[in-house]
Amino acid sequence: MPKNSTFYLEAYHRTPEQAQLVQATAELTLPAALCKQAQAAIVQWQHYQPTAMHELNHLAKHYGLASLHCKDEGTRFGLGSFKALGGAYAVSLFAKTAGQTVACATEGNHGRSVAWGAQRAGVDCVIFLHEGVSTAREEAISRYGARIIRVPGTYDDAVRECARLSAQEQWQIISDTSWGDYQDIPKFVMAGYSIMAEEIQAQLSAPPTHVFLQGGVGGLAAAMMACLGRAWPEAAICYIVVEPRYAACLQASARAEGQYRSTPGPFHTVLAGLACGEPSTAVLPLIYQRSQLYLALDDEAIKQAMIQYARPLADDPRIIAGASGAAGLAGLLVLQGVCELKKQVNLDKHSRVLVINTENDTDPAAYRAMIG
Numbered sequence: 514m515p516k517n518s519t520f521y522l523e524a525y526h527r528t529p530e531q532a533q534l535v536q537a538t539a540e541l542t543l544p545a546a547l548c549k550q551a552q553a554a555i556v557q558w559q560h561y562q563p564t565a566m567h568e569l570n571h572l573a574k575h576y577g578l579a580s581l582h583c584k585d586e587g588t589r590f591g592l593g594s595f596k597a598l599g600g601a602y603a604v605s606l607f608a609k610t611a612g613q614t615v616a617c618a619t620e621g622n623h624g625r626s627v628a629w630g631a632q633r634a635g636v637d638c639v640i641f642l643h644e645g646v647s648t649a650r651e652e653a654i655s656r657y658g659a660r661i662i663r664v665p666g667t668y669d670d671a672v673r674e675c676a677r678l679s680a681q682e683q684w685q686i687i688s689d690t691s692w693g694d695y696q697d698i699p700k701f702v703m704a705g706y707s708i709m710a711e712e713i714q715a716q717l718s719a720p721p722t723h724v725f726l727q728g729g730v731g732g733l734a735a736a737m738m739a740c741l742g743r744a745w746p747e748a749a750i751c752y753i754v755v756e757p758r759y760a761a762c763l764q765a766s767a768r769a770e771g772q773y774r775s776t777p778g779p780f781h782t783v784l785a786g787l788a789c790g791e792p793s794t795a796v797l798p799l800i801y802q803r804s805q806l807y808l809a810l811d812d813e814a815i816k817q818a819m820i821q822y823a824r825p826l827a828d829d830p831r832i833i834a835g836a837s838g839a840a841g842l843a844g845l846l847v848l849q850g851v852c853e854l855k856k857q858v859n860l861d862k863h864s865r866v867l868v869i870n871t872e873n874d875t876d877p878a879a880y881r882a883m884i885g
């Protein structure tokens with residue numbers, strides 16, 4: 514492993530009984546009916562269209578893989594990230610009365626989605642940002658008419674402050690993370706993400722063998738594991754979770770056999786969307802049962818992946834990937850250099866790899882600084 518990166522390889526052998534258990538956990542975490550309902554609604558939204566699935570043939574050949582596909586969420590509803598699907602969808606369900614206020618804490622992308630959804634629904638919106646969120650991200654949220662509240666500390670501190678003030682003011686929290694008995698709405702947020710899996714199934718001629726998934730609070734990873742597992746029930750897909758080096762709460766929870774574990778801040782990482790120290794409690798069992806490998810990467814690995822996307826090999830497509838967007842590919846690139854680990858997850862010439870570019874240059878200055 515490169516210096517400053519860590520990994521955790523899930524050791525237990527999965528039996529057929531465990532495969533059944535995983536399906537049951539997937540249904541509990543994200544019921545198929547919720548996903549169908551979300552998909553039926555979102556395809557009706559104005560300007561809905563599936564995002565692109567790019568083939569990176571030269572890069573696949575370079576690394577000796579059968580194929581490498583990138584689902585590119587950078588164009589999702591003009592919001593720059595897959596988060597456009599979740600928050601806005603949950604707002605459409607839970608904010609129907611004029612005079613209502615919705616609220617959430619965010620690293621940027623989820624808040625932008627909630628603010629957009631609130632504007633569409635005609636309700637007020639309050640977004641809690643921790644001190645590290647850039648002004649560019651704040652402006653992108655304010656553009657939809659949301660009121661911003663800044664909170665000292667980390668994303669997790671902003672989540673707590675949002676919960677406290679929303680209880681006092683009777684605002685409806687639309688969070689992408691779950692805790693305590695706040696469990697339902699994050700499921701609807703994940704149901705919004707499920708449309709990605711539906712599109713992926715339609716866009717790929719065969720199931721992927723390896724899927725690299727970015728982990729913040731775990732909503733994206735769990736939604737993809739539940740839905741891709743349903744799309745291809747017979748395929749033994751290897752899921753690899755990629756997190757920032759110092760905010761790897763999903764890896765920490767896996768090391769504790771799927772028990773809730775948090776990682777303390779402050780988080781110094783370019784991975785603005787993934788700098789979460791506390792996992793979403795609702796997703797932990799599924800992520801633990803489904804993931805095979807966890808990677809916690811430093812910023813240098815992310816930078817290499819962003820550059821790889823921006824300056825592709827030969828006539829592979831050029832993709833604009835922000836730091837959190839590029840983290841999946843960064844996981845693949847790092848793994849290429851660790852032969853033993855590659856072997857253990859069977860990443861070889863038969864592998865059909867899927868990565869998701871989860872955001873474009875949602876913070877343009879940060880993007881330019883990384884790409885040079």
Ligand SMILES: Cc1ncc(COP(=O)(O)O)c(C=O)c1O
Nearest residue numbers: 729730731732733786837871872
């Ligand atoms: C661009 C991007 N990718 C990935 C993630 C991770 O999603 P989750 O927090 O659901 O794990 C986020 C979260 O905000 C994000 O903004």
